[in-house]
Amino acid sequence: MFPEYDVIVVGAGHAGCEAAHAAAKMGSKVLLCTMNMNTIAQMSCNPAIGGVAKGQIVKEIDALGGKTGIISDKSMIQFRMLNRSKGPAMWSPRSQNDRMRFAEEWRLALEATPNVDFWQEMVKELIVKDNRVLGVKTGIGLEIKAKSVVLTNGTFLNGIIHIGEKQFGGGRTGEAAAKGITEQLVDLGFEAGRMKTGTPPRVDGRSLDYSKMEIQYGDENPEKFSFSDETTPLKEQRSCWITYTNKDVHETLETGFDRSPMFNGRIQGLGPRYCPSIEDKINRFAERDRHQIFVEPEGWNTVEIYVNGFSTSLPEDVQYKAIRKIAGFENCKMFRPGYAIEYDFFPPTQLKLTLETNLIENLFFAGQINGTTGYEEAASQGLVAGINAAQKVKEEEPFILKRSDAYIGVLIDDLINKGTEEPYRMFTSRAEFRLLLRQDNADLRLTQMGHSIGLASDSRLEKMLDKKNDTSKLMNDLKQKKLSPGSINEGLEERETATIREKITVEKLLKRPQLGLLDIMELDEDIKAYLSKYNRDVLEQAEIQTKYNSYIEKERQMVEKLNNMENFKIPQNFDYLSIPALSAEGKQKLNKIRPETLGQASRISGVSPADLSILTVYLGR
Template sequence: MFDREYDVIVVGGGHAGAEAAAAAANMGSRTLLVTMNLQTIGQMSCNPAMGGIAKGQIVREIDALGGYSGIITDRSAIQYKMLNKSKGPAMWSPRAQNDRMRFAEEWRMSLEQTPNVDFYQEMVKGLLEKNGKIIGVRTSLGLDIKARAVVLTNGTFLNGLIHIGEKQFGGGRAGEKAATGITEQLTDFGFDSGRMKTGTPPRVDGRSLDYSRMIVQPGDKNPEKFSYLDTPILREQRDCYMTHTSVEVHNLLREGFDRSPMFNGRIKSIGPRYCPSIEDKIHRFASKDSHQIFVEPEGWHTVEVYVNGFSTSLPEDVQFKALRSVRGFENVKFFRPGYAIEYDYFPPTQLKHTLETKLVENLYFAGQINGTTGYEEAASQGLMAGINAHLKIHEKDPFILKRDEAYIGVLIDDLITKGTEEPYRMFTSRAEYRTLLRQDNADLRLTPRSFKLGLASEERMRRVMEKEEKSEKFISFFRKTSYRPEAINPILERLDSASVKQADKMYKVFSRPKVRMEHMLEMEEVAKFVSDNQLNHEVLEQAEIQVKYAGYIEKEKSNADKLQRLENIRIPDDFDYSALKSLSFEAREKLQAIRPVTISQASRISGVSPSDISVLLVYMGR
């Protein structure tokens, strides 16, 4: 059946696997996607949504790099919101509710229409390795499929164990069996492995809910979208709703705590700190009388509803009884109960920045196998693993994003350098250069780099160049053009901003905190310039941010440039840290284990102090 060698085999068809297969194939690699169920490619295993705080920036970056997640999100969206609009643009984060079935269908269709992608449905039981280099995979039927590189994106399937109250059974997801064999082989190779936990809430019948007792949560009045291409903008949206738990609900849930696998010791692994189960929230925040519950439709036409905020592994009878005491849920019918799942992962300090393993050549890990949580985090890793697998086997330089270039760069650097002992989730606070890494400029930051790789299309590059040129031209217009006091003062007075006595450049008054683009457009000269040059919303937004936050942007660029000096000092692969007695014992141990590539990376390792870095700098100077 498989008489030829593939360039890249991707194991797993979730968000990481789908992006990895698309990237490798679009760059020209003969790619095989092997998954246990072809009907669940791109499946949204948990909530039917993409984006959110910091995650929306990642989806925009994936799109700018030529990935599919943004396009597929736009094609299957049922609601769109820009979060954090009351804060500065560094914090703005797009989020979309999606039609779960359409999302998976769009992924399947997009991959089927991608040249160079083949598909095969079966479990991969093991890896084919020779002299420390990967040469293929072995399936449960005993088929050996040869490849020059393999990307593992196994999600929660590696020895997955599902918990509902006192019941537990093997599975990688509700209704799907776990994957076995790979963990055991990797530990035989010398890899360290661990266990993590995540959970999901009940799915319920929307016809049994009383939405009149809940708070409506509509989408944006003027919704945007994720992709920088011509994907559809939502003309119609579905509402979400919000309700709350109560003291009564909490007391009913506590009745089942003695049968909770989380509290009686059956679950020993660590779950996501920032997405706790409802029982964990009640236990950790005992003084709180209520918690928010978001009621999210699963699609345009289905009645299935996702109960966001009620993730649980309590017994199903406890879940049902407690949820019926939530406002609006008095007559709720379950489609299926919530559950927790434990699964194997491999601490990501065992990887290079390309996501290739340090122990076995041409083997890549992406997604939850690296200890992350979230569709967006997984998809971005899959994209980078697919790109780098292709580049490696074609003897080209690796593609690595730095911390000042992308949230994806922050994500991977955090994983490789610091590791993680709990499911890693991206936040804006993790990015020290978040003013540079905004959702609005992901195309300007990353498309030129992707275009050089041959991943971003000429159409993408043309759009980026046009946006950049028009934005710069508009900013130049503000710098060169003067306002008339009689034209600007009525606007300033309305905004309670000090009036002006003489003409000055528009750039100066536009820099004021209260003055927005909408106010500048009231001036005849500005409106005419916008009309004459056919400037769209993206250009107007870009110009406004560049003008109003110029000082912050320049400061971050300066800080990034200073740190770049340490990034340029490379550490030899075979460097012997034990020979440097001036290093602390902990630093020697951590540096020897992680083997950083540069001084900059070494400085970010937990346990390596500034004085340890000084020792390394002195040695490198010599």
């Protein structure tokens, strides 16, 4: 019934979609298995993409040739660039999306991708022989052979949904949990754990009083995620709103704490630290008398509203009473209550940097199965797992992003070397080279890599090279072009920056914190005419590189030092246990994780500087 596939992807969430698309685009014959064809790329939680560090990840996925950026642009209803008041390393794109259109666009994109087949059914078991995966077995007993398998099971592995004292099996509201795979993997020697996440109630927007809330508009000149010409910025946008909880809300919620699965011990899994439930916020931050609530439309035409900031697993009657005491929610009608979900995950220290498992060859894990949270983190892992599954089948070099290459590299390196005991979320502070890893230059960093493996198209590469060359030419011209005191001093005074006595280059002027290229264009008509030839991306790139040149150069020097260690390879069969001078913890961690380079070894928790020195000596021998 089925041919042998190159890659089988289990699960069609954000990780699974990116994995299937990447492997297929690189020439692999792919089967995407999902329990429900109608929930492909479902936005299980908030209808939004991006945010701090997450937006950078989406830009990186796009630069490599992945799809999340394009799908987000096509389904966007609002765009905001967060942290504009800070430096460019902190600028983070975020979109509100139409939930139904996002899922539809992903499905249409996958159906339009040659080499992707679909099968709707639960995968209950892997076919494994001699520590190598050979395919999957389905719930009705079908065996489907494959050269590699990517597991992207999300929250479905033995998922349990909690609402107050009620609990029932499920991977998402209205959908069954997946059984069998966890137990088999544990029998094969994998370590498993439990994690928890949650979601807020959904409500009827027609029942809200928006006059009691603060309106939150999108950016005046919205941008987009994708560097390609396939999408265009929004012409119109939908607004969001902000309101707040209050003392009455908190007191009402507290009446249900004795029935809370979080507080009475029924939930064992650890939840996300940076996205706590409303009951957790009230408990942890008792001194605060209010918490912010973001009121987010679920799409262009639907009346459904996502109540961001009100994630909860309290009994539904308590949720309903409490939510109606929020300003603007007095007559609120609820579509469905919030809930918590517990699910199995596998500590990611059991993986290689390619996301292939250490124990079973050609088996890859991506997404929440690795202990992460967030659509963006999942999508980026799916992309890397899909790429490497395809590369492995073709017997080509593995695709590994370093910490200095991308936020995706930081994410995977953190997971494999440090593991995670709570759902991992990406932040800009996790990246030591964040000035190099900006959202605006993801294409300059990664498109050539994506093109070299057959993922980013020729047109993508050409567009990136044009941007790079135009930026270089413009920066060189800014060093040559000079402005005279007579033409610009009046404008400098208006902008509260020092006037000049003699001609000054545009480059020197641009280094002033009060001035950007758009300001300088208003100072001089000739410069305005010259700069108008360049598009916004090139102007922004030249401005950032000029203003922050010395800081960028320092980070590049740090990267070169790090790369010396990253290029020092460790043999895969290296015997750490035979080195008596290594600490006991160092031996244990190194033997378990089996780092591929000295740089990776240096970042493993429990490996001391002394261990590293000893290891360097032995490797030198």
